Each structure stands twice: as C-alpha cells, then as structure tokens.
Amino acid sequence: xxxxxxxxxxxxxxxxxxxxxxxxxxxxxxxxxxxxxxxxxxxxxxxxxxxxxxxxxxxxxxxxxxxxxxxxxxxxxxxxxxxxxxxxxxxxxxxxxxxxxxxxxxxxxxxxxxxxxxxxxxxxxxxxxxxxxxxxxxxxxxxxxxxxxxxxxxxxxxxxxxxxxxxxxxxxxxxxxxxxxxxxxxxxxxxxxxxxxxxxxxxxxxxxxxxxxxxxxxxxxxxxxxxxxxxxxxxxx
Numbered sequence: 001x002x003x004x005x006x007x008x009x010x011x012x013x014x015x016x017x018x019x020x021x022x023x024x025x026x027x028x029x030x031x032x033x034x035x036x037x038x039x040x041x042x043x044x045x046x047x048x049x050x051x052x053x054x055x056x057x058x059x060x061x062x063x064x065x066x067x068x069x070x071x072x073x074x075x076x077x078x079x080x081x082x083x084x085x086x087x088x089x090x091x092x093x094x095x096x097x098x099x100x101x102x103x104x105x106x107x108x109x110x111x112x113x114x115x116x117x118x119x120x121x122x123x124x125x126x127x128x129x130x131x132x133x134x135x136x137x138x139x140x141x142x143x144x145x146x147x148x149x150x151x152x153x154x155x156x157x158x159x160x161x162x163x164x165x166x167x168x169x170x171x172x173x174x175x176x177x178x179x180x181x182x183x184x185x186x187x188x189x190x191x192x193x194x195x196x197x198x199x200x201x202x203x204x205x206x207x208x209x210x211x212x213x214x215x216x217x218x219x220x221x222x223x224x225x226x227x228x229x230x231x232x233x234x235x236x237x
Contacts, residue, residue, distance in 0.1 A: 107171065
C-alpha cells in the first residue's frame with residue numbers, strides 16, 4: 001500500500017501578516033493544501049492520504065476536508081507532532097491504525113505548500129521507494145553554494161556539480177522509518193528536522209529522484225506571488 005503523507009503542521013511565521021498559516025492561503029480560490037491533496041488524490045499510485053496539521057488548526061482542516069473532497073474516505077486528518085519528523089510519525093501511526101500497514105508499505109511525504117508537484121515526481125518517488133527503500137526529491141544547484149561557519153566569512157565553496165537542492169516528496173518504507181526514528185537520540189531529534197538526514201546519519205543510502213524547478217515551496221510572500229502567477233499561467237494554458 002502507498003500512503004500520501006501531507007505535512008501541514010507549520011504556522012507560517014515567515015509569511016508575514018496573514019490571518020492563517022501559509023498552507024491555508026487561497027490559490028486560485030482554494031487553499032494551497034487543498035491543491036496538494038487533490039493532486040495526490042488524482043495520482044493512481046496513491047491509495048490513501050493522511051494530512052498532519054498543527055493541533056490548533058485541526059478542526060479548520062477537517063472543515064476543508066468536508067468542503068472540498070468528494071471521497072472523504074481516502075483522506076484522514078491528524079494532529080501533528082512538535083516538529084516535522086514528529087508530524088510524519090503521527091501520520092504514520094494513523095495510517096497504520098486505519099490501514100494495517102506492513103513494514104514494506106510506502107509513505108510518500110510531501111510539503112503542504114508545494115502545490116505544483118507533478119504526477120511524474122510522485123510516481124518516481126513511489127517506484128524509487130519500492131526499489132531503494134528511501135528516496136529524496138532534488139534539483140541540481142544552479143547558483144554557487146557558499147558555506148560560512150560563522151555567517152561572516154566564507155569557509156568553503158563546494159563544487160557546484162555535486163550540490164543539489166532538496167525538495168519533496170521524501171519517500172520511504174514504513175518499517176525503515178520507524179526503525180531509524182526510534183534509533184535517534186532526543187538530542188539528535190531536536191536538531192535533525194529533515195527525514196532523509198535521519199537515514200543518512202544512520203548510514204542508509206538515500207536514492208535521488210529528479211525534481212523540477214516548478215515544484216516550488218511557498219515560504220515567503222514572494223513565493224506566494226510567484227505561485228499565483230504560475231497558477232494563472234496554468235489556467236490560461
């Protein structure tokens with residue numbers, strides 16, 4: 001079984017003066033998270049979807065579920081954890097309880113604020129997770145990457161050809177995620193916010209799936225404006 005795990009636990013602190021978290025901002029007259037869930041619902045490789053939200057916005061997301069999704073049986077909403085990986089764990093727990101997952105079933109996790117993910121990327125994640133157990137979606141870095149340990153002076157400039165920018169989905173087998181998560185110390189969990197970094201720290205090979213520059217994450221007001229332009233362009237096409 002393949003579960004789409006939509007991570008929507010953020011509060012949108014970097015978006016500025018909006019009354020709702022960024023995943024609930026309207027894009028083409030629908031909340032951004034609704035676009036994401038609809039994309040996953042339309043993907044034939046996804047069997048069901050679990051959305052993890054901040055506890056303060058749980059009922060809000062439940063209301064959106066009733067309003068926008070015809071097949072509500074395929075969409076479950078749960079209260080997320082204290083951080084991203086904690087929310088993924090809550091998504092996984094809910095999926096296991098509802099669908100009786102096995103260790104070899106797949107969880108495809110995706111940001112609730114990346115509404116332009118393609119069916120190709122989702123399907124490539126599913127196939128890669130089945131074959132390689134864990135995968136991350138990336139695009140090659142186009143700008144020179146500059147490292148600075150103190151934020152004031154350059155300490156390294158890596159070779160750009162070996163640099164990639166991480167996106168989502170990040171996908172993995174259920175049993176492997178639980179094993180890796182449970183192996184982490186609390187100190188590690190406090191600083192490691194990326195699921196694939198947990199796998200890396202435990203010496204698991206993470207396969208790279210090719211993403212797309214259009215798979216943007218809406219984090220800042222500029223991103224929101226770009227998303228509106230992109231949506232208008234899609235509608236015109």
